[in-house]
Amino acid sequence: MKVYDYECPIDATLNVIGGKWKASCVYYLINGPKRYSELFEVLETVSSRILSKQLKELEAQDIIKQEVFPESPPKVVYSLTE
Amino acid sequence: MKVYDYECPIDATLNVIGGKWKASCVYYLINGPKRYSELFEVLETVSSRILSKQLKELEAQDIIKQEVFPESPPKVVYSLTE
DNA sequence: CAGTATCCATGAGGATACTG
């Protein structure tokens, strides 16, 4: 949870959960790891570009982590970090 | 705190504190009522239009309340609702 | 002092099609 370098804790907080779908992603991942497609479905109106983007940002902030299974078709699972 | 009519609690939450300055306003008001100009100063880089707008929205959501003292120069005080 | 009026910039988010 590297959210240092913020003068303001509120800034830090909103930067983490401020994205339109970020809080929801984290929320769903509380119940355990989910595949990309599962998140995509449960979010219903998100576009794949946006979901992908927000997941990456959450990952960059060490909120969630990604696991790639080199299969065909590919399988990518997201889960919360500890 | 009328935040009904939301299918999603996360939506409700971000709608309340999602504005760039809203959470900060609420934060400063925890220590007691503040005048418009006090909030304006402490926020430093907010423009008056935006501050005004976000305060109104917080008011509309019953998060804060406004008190106007009919003096000259005018005095307007904001505080958290209970 | 506490706003409003105007006008402007930006980027977050979205739709759709395509690919390894």
Add this chain to the structure above:
DNA sequence: CAGTATCCTCATGGATACTG
């Protein structure tokens, strides 16, 4: 399946000037 590439829209926020 899990994204990327392109292109687009619009809300949010901002700068500045003005006013009761």
